[in-house]
Amino acid sequence: MAEELLLTASDKKGRYEEVLPQLVSVLEGETDRTANLANTAAILKEAFDFFWVGFYEVKSREGEAPQLVLAPFQGPLACTRIHYGRGVCGTAWAERRTLVVPDVDRFPGHIACSSLSRSEIVVPVFHPGTGEVVAVLDIDSRELSTFDETDRHYLEILSSHLSHLWA
Template sequence: MTSKAELYDDVRKQIVAVVTGETSHTARYATASCLLRETFGDRYFWTGFYVVDPAKKTELVVGPYQGTMGCLRIPFGKGVCGVAAATGETQLVEDVHAFPGHIACDSRSNSEIVVPVFDSKGELAAVLDVDSTEFGAFDTEDQAGLEAICRDLLTV
């Protein structure tokens, strides 16, 4: 049986192979969303990116994703995605209902992990948001795997 760490390493390699040389961030985000959802299936209820709005540097706008309807815009500092954007740090949340200021784009989400994505200049470009219907669905192994993917996403 393949371990979770091996799955993350494999999907990271697949993403890198497909996006290397691609100049469109949208294409890179769409590829990552698709391959992550294909790899982790129903465990990933919602998988996608919120991109820093270039006109409003303190707001995220929904980007490519797999899953149910996402929120269209999220201000920095609001909800799990906004906190990840404001702090530049991964947010690993076992119970989103207990997270102060949680934004419920879909009430079926119960846990969430949000990872910042930085461009080649080290500036925040987006956040990767993964939701699950299960409580406590994500752990430090998920965090390490997703952080590795996000480190590579805009720099290869």
């Protein structure tokens, strides 16, 4: 396992191309989901200096509908539970697709866990066998319009690498 990141690229695409192989190397051979999600959040936060990086897992309590429940993250205090179809995370879960939100204040029903968050990307993680959404990767920025198709592309690749954690 790498103990520190090698970060030399100054552009976003180059940074993702540096980070993804290092991240895959960190995940390789480790089967503990919590450890892998924690390291993934830490690596993305360090590499890109995002405001908040974390995961929400789909979980059910007896007698209740499934919800997204806070999992490993890096950043300030976060919302603990998010309902299906609510906010950016719940909508990405319901629609089974990545959502890039340039201005969270313009997203209908946005859940403001922090008023400092200005833009967001949420990437579903799919179970490798069933294809069901098992988690979402949520990343927030303090700046408007931080995320674009480059982020979507590389974070969806990362999501596919993480899916084995639910096999």
